[in-house]
Amino acid sequence: MKYELVAGFETHVELATNTKIFCSCTTQFGGEPNTHCCPICIGLPGTLPKLNKKVIEYAIRAGLATNCEIAEISKMDRKNYCYPDLPKAYQISQYDMPLCKNGFIRLSNGRKIRILRIHIEEDAGKLVHSRGSTLVDYNRGGVPLIEIVTEPDFRSIDEAKEYVERLQLIMRYIGVSDAKMQEGSMRCDVNISVRPAGSETLGTRTEIKNMNSITFIAKAMEYEYNRQVDLIESGEKVIQETLRYDDVSNTTSSMRGKEDANDYRYFRDPDLVTIHVPREKVEEIRATLPELPDKKLERYINDLELPEKDAQLLVKYKKVADFFEKAIVGVKTPKTASNFIIGQIFRYVENENEKEAFHIKVTAESLNELIKLLDSGKIRMNLAKSTLDKMLETGQKPSELLSESDMAGLDETTFNTLCQQAVEANPKAVADYQNGKEKAIKSIVGFVMKNSRGKADAMAAEQKIKELIAP
Amino acid sequence: MVTKEEIAKIAILSKLFVAEDEMDKLTEDMAEIIFFADTINNASDEGSDFDNINNLSNVLREDEVVPSLDREKILANAKDSDDGCFLVKNIMK
Numbered sequence: 141m142k143y144e145l146v147a148g149f150e151t152h153v154e155l156a157t158n159t160k161i162f163c164s165c166t167t168q169f170g171g172e173p174n175t176h177c178c179p180i181c182i183g184l185p186g187t188l189p190k191l192n193k194k195v196i197e198y199a200i201r202a203g204l205a206t207n208c209e210i211a212e213i214s215k216m217d218r219k220n221y222c223y224p225d226l227p228k229a230y231q232i233s234q235y236d237m238p239l240c241k242n243g244f245i246r247l248s249n250g251r252k253i254r255i256l257r258i259h260i261e262e263d264a265g266k267l268v269h270s271r272g273s274t275l276v277d278y279n280r281g282g283v284p285l286i287e288i289v290t291e292p293d294f295r296s297i298d299e300a301k302e303y304v305e306r307l308q309l310i311m312r313y314i315g316v317s318d319a320k321m322q323e324g325s326m327r328c329d330v331n332i333s334v335r336p337a338g339s340e341t342l343g344t345r346t347e348i349k350n351m352n353s354i355t356f357i358a359k360a361m362e363y364e365y366n367r368q369v370d371l372i373e374s375g376e377k378v379i380q381e382t383l384r385y386d387d388v389s390n391t392t393s394s395m396r397g398k399e400d401a402n403d404y405r406y407f408r409d410p411d412l413v414t415i416h417v418p419r420e421k422v423e424e425i426r427a428t429l430p431e432l433p434d435k436k437l438e439r440y441i442n443d444l445e446l447p448e449k450d451a452q453l454l455v456k457y458k459k460v461a462d463f464f465e466k467a468i469v470g471v472k473t474p475k476t477a478s479n480f481i482i483g484q485i486f487r488y489v490e491n492e493n494e495k496e497a498f499h500i501k502v503t504a505e506s507l508n509e510l511i512k513l514l515d516s517g518k519i520r521m522n523l524a525k526s527t528l529d530k531m532l533e534t535g536q537k538p539s540e541l542l543s544e545s546d547m548a549g550l551d552e553t554t555f556n557t558l559c560q561q562a563v564e565a566n567p568k569a570v571a572d573y574q575n576g577k578e579k580a581i582k583s584i585v586g587f588v589m590k591n592s593r594g595k596a597d598a599m600a601a602e603q604k605i606k607e608l609i610a611p
Numbered sequence: 612m613v614t615k616e617e618i619a620k621i622a623i624l625s626k627l628f629v630a631e632d633e634m635d636k637l638t639e640d641m642a643e644i645i646f647f648a649d650t651i652n653n654a655s656d657e658g659s660d661f662d663n664i665n666n667l668s669n670v671l672r673e674d675e676v677v678p679s680l681d682r683e684k685i686l687a688n689a690k691d692s693d694d695g696c697f698l699v700k701n702i703m704k
Contacts, residue, residue, distance in 0.1 A: 190671070
C-alpha cells in the first residue's frame with residue numbers, strides 16, 4: 141500500500157529583546173550561570189511579573205509577516221508542570237487567547253501551510269546533568285519566546301524543510317530574532333503521522349521534540365515515517381507519544397517524564413492584566429514591516445530581471461539583499477552588481493554564518509561608484525574586477541584606487557596604435573594564428589590589454605587585430 | 612472532606628515539616644479554605660467582564676536592562692548548589 145506523510149510544526153523562536161519577558165534581566169546569550177537572574181525570573185514568592193512592551197510588538201510583527209489576524213484582546217495563562225527547569229512550577233504562556241491566529245505561509249509549490257496560532261511565553265532554564273545530579277542555570281529562564289503552531293498541512297519532508305527555511309528568513313527580515321537553530325534561538329517540534337494515500341482521516345501521531353537543525357528535522361521525519369509505516373504494515377498500532385531524536389544513532393526514542401504528563405491545568409495568570417491591542421497599533425506596526433523575502437524575490441526576478449538562482453542567493457541573507465539594493469541605486473544593470481556580489485564578494489564570506497553577518501571591507505556605496513564607472517564606459521570590466529579585488533582587500537574606494545588616466549577611457553587612435561604595436565611585437569603568434577591556430581590570438585590581445593592597463597575592450601581588440609592580420 | 616492523610620501528603624509535597632499536634636488544626640483550616648473556594652464557585656459570573664479584571668489592561672514595561680541580582684543572593688535559599696548552579700536530584704532516569 142502507498143502511504144502519505146502528514147505533519148505539523150510547533151516552532152519556538154527566541155525574541156531579540158534586550159530584557160526578559162517579565163523582568164528587566166538581560167537576555168544575552170551565555171554569561172556565567174545564574175548571573176542573569178532576579179527574584180522575578182527565579183520565581184521567588186511575592187514577586188510580580190510585568191510584561192515587556194517589545195515582546196508584544198515583536199509577536200505582532202511575526203503575526204503580520206505570516207498573514208495572521210492579531211487579537212484585540214489577549215491574556216496570559218499558567219501552564220503547570222513540575223520540572224526543575226521551571227522555578228515556579230508553571231510556565232507563563234497563552235492558552236485560549238493567543239496574540240495571533242489564522243495565518244499562513246505559502247510554499248514554492250503553491251501550497252499554503254496554515255498557521256493556527258502564534259503565542260508568547262517564557263523560556264525555561266537550562267539543565268545540565270552531571271555526576272548523578274542535575275545542575276540548573278536560570279539565565280535562559282524568562283527569555284521571551286513566540287511559539288508558532290501550524291495545522292497538519294505538511295505532506296512531504298521537502299515541504300517541511302522549505303517551511304523552516306522560510307520561517308527562519310522571515311524572522312530575520314522582520315528583525316524579531318536571529319533565529320539561529322544551532323544556538324537554540326529557533327527550535328522545532330514536529331507532529332507526524334501516516335495514512336494510506338488518498339485517505340482523509342488522520343492517523344495516530346507522534347511528536348518529535350526540540351530539534352535544532354534542518355538536517356536533523358529531515359532525518360528524524362524520515363526515520364519516524366518509516367517506523368510508523370513498518371508498524372502499520374506489520375499489523376501493529378502507532379502509540380501517541382512524545383519522542384526524542386538522537387542524531388548519533390539516527391533514531392527516535394520515547395521520552396518519559398514531564399512531556400507525558402499532559403494535564404497542564406491551564407488557568408489565567410492573575411498577576412498579569414489583559415493585553416489590549418488597539419487596531420491603530422496593529423496598522424502602525426504593519427507600516428514598519430520591511431519588504432518580505434517572497435516579495436523581494438519576485439521583484440528581483442521580474443523588475444530587476446535577475447536569474448532566479450541569483451535572486452535567491454541575494455534574498456537568502458538580509459544583509460546581502462540590503463547591500464545589493466544600495467549598490468544598484470541609479471545603475472543601469474542590476475545584474476552587474478549581482479554578479480560582483482555572487483561571483484567575487486562571496487569568495488570573502490564563504491560559509492553561511494559569514495554570509496549572514498556579511499562583514500566585508502567594501503561598502504555598498506563604493507560598489508555603486510565602481511558600477512557607475514563601468515556604466516559610463518570609463519573603465520572596462522576586467523579593470524573593474526581587479527579593482528573590486530583590491531577594494532575587498534583594502535577597503536579603499538574606487539576613486540582612491542584608480543588614477544585619472546585609468547578612468548579616462550581609451551581614445552580610438554591610442555587603441556588602434558596599441559593593436560598595431562601588438563601585432564608587430566608578436567610575430568610568432570601572428571604566424572601561428574595565420575596557420576590556423578585560433579588560440580594564438582589571445583596572446584596578442586593580452587598585449588593590448590596589458591599595455592592599455594586594462595582599459596581596452598578585449599572583444600574590440602580581438603576584432604581589430606583580426607582585421608590587421610587578415611591574409 | 613479533608614483527611615489527615617491528605618494533609619500529611621500535601622506537607623511532603625510542599626517540603627514542609629508538620630508536627631503531629633498541628634495536624635488537627637491544619638486539617639480544619641484546609642477544609643475551611645476549600646469551603647471558601649466553593650463559595651467563589653457558586654458566585655454568579657454574570658455581568659463580569661473578562662476584559663476588565665482589576666479594570667486594568669496593558670500594564671507594560673519598557674525593554675530596558677536593569678542589573679540582575681548577585682548570584683550569591685540568587686542561590687542563598689537553594690537547598691544545594693554547585694558551580695554557581697542550583698543542584699537538584701538527578702531527574703534523568
